[in-house]
Amino acid sequence: MEAQSNSDGTVGKALDVLDMVAGAGRPVRFSELLADSVFPKATLYRFLQTLTNQGMLMLDPDRGTYTLGVRLVRLAHAAWAQSSLAPVARPYLDVLSAETAETIHLAQMDQGQVLYVDKRNAARPVEMFAQAGKVGPAYCTGVGKAMLAYLSDEDLQAAIDRQSFHRFTPSTYDTPAKLRAELRLIRERGYAFDREEHEPGIICIAVPILTRAGRVIGALSVTSTTQRTNLAALEAQAERVKETAAQIAAEAESWRFPQ
């Protein structure tokens, strides 16, 4: 995972450093960060220092390791509450979840990747933080494709440039061309499938969540396994899922932008 030298000046670079620490997934030493950083020693050092006294990072003085700071948790609480679809969508997901008795995902786009902001697992109730906040690829997941299909040409190009096109399974679309063809179909149809493209045995139907103006603000999916069901059965739920998406869109529009 390389920091792709963003062109956003000092702030962008500092945020890259933040991502590096986040990417490590465990406390990291200065030297480790230095090893796969594009920055020279002193520069990286200063960034770490700045981020640390801003509370975005935390330095364990005993071990000399850096971890993400708690200020992030606070900011994220606000982000989740005010900017994600999750709080708005919650009641609608509850209903859909009860009706379908399948796993439900609510996702948004983040820098070309899929960010899951809520999840319902028919079996047991949600473990919020543990599940929400996870990221996944866009080109081979139902929610990902549903969102990609409705991006502007410009945004779509930017997103495609960020896809790895790794071939997870035999049915993964592994080139931009194949993906674009699929996206056209999705746009015509109004919903997307995941035909075991990311994980064998896992299938889903996904619909975009669109504003009245036609901008994608998220996606919603009903997921199952090939053992329990099949695509046709999922497709039968399409209208129901679209309806939920529409409700969420309407609510989001009136709630997040009052007046």
Add this chain to the structure above:
Amino acid sequence: MEAQSNSDGTVGKALDVLDMVAGAGRPVRFSELLADSVFPKATLYRFLQTLTNQGMLMLDPDRGTYTLGVRLVRLAHAAWAQSSLAPVARPYLDVLSAETAETIHLAQMDQGQVLYVDKRNAARPVEMFAQAGKVGPAYCTGVGKAMLAYLSDEDLQAAIDRQSFHRFTPSTYDTPAKLRAELRLIRERGYAFDREEHEPGIICIAVPILTRAGRVIGALSVTSTTQRTNLAALEAQAERVKETAAQIAAEAESWRFPQ
């Protein structure tokens, strides 16, 4: 809520802007931010642009309003998972919660404030994001005082400087001197009380979570109301709560810093 012009260069200023948007708690227009910002128009404008490109903020193009971006949610997921005590503490909180049948709070220190990272409500299971991530004052909460009591002189001074000493109730400690006296007692005793200092009728017993080296990494509290119980009854649980804190500390030390 004023951005207190931090001395951390460009990055610090950008993060201040981020806080401003977070602080608003709703989508905000450029002009609103400009109104209570110390930055001149062009500067603020460029920061917003940078943060937006970085996914830390989101610009609703229809309305021209800024909200926190989803990248924060992703970062926070990592922060919560790797840097907060919550995942480590979870099983121990489960046990304590079952035993006491009272509300449990797990908190950490963030820039002189108390950040709640997990909460158990005897009645219903946790709503993670909805509860975790909230912040509160340090000088008048059980967990806050428990942590303050074990800070180094330097860190304590810095934390005290950030307290408002607002008098929420008649029993709130409203000066640094009174607070410091209380902290001495807490250090001798090993645990802290909240004697309706923040909210009338709400009392708690709180213990610090300390590393073997004696550094505070968090605090844990059992909260109740004056209607249901009293301080003496809570104090009777002190040893039990300390034990849980010790378990969490031990686990945190071996788990978060493997090898």
Add this chain to the structure above:
DNA sequence: CCGTTTGGTTCCATTATTTGAAACTTAGTC
């Protein structure tokens, strides 16, 4: 016990970025 390596921190002249007043461009009013 001392020379050496490794990991982390500080210096400081150079360089590049940020800064912000002012000019400009929309979009909205009356």
Add this chain to the structure above:
DNA sequence: GACTAAGTTTCAAATAATGGAACCAAACGG
């Protein structure tokens, strides 16, 4: 169609970031 408010761009001056190199401290090896 002049007037206002809100947002965007420009550009020379001011400032902050940069990074090579020196420095320090602790751990290591002989």
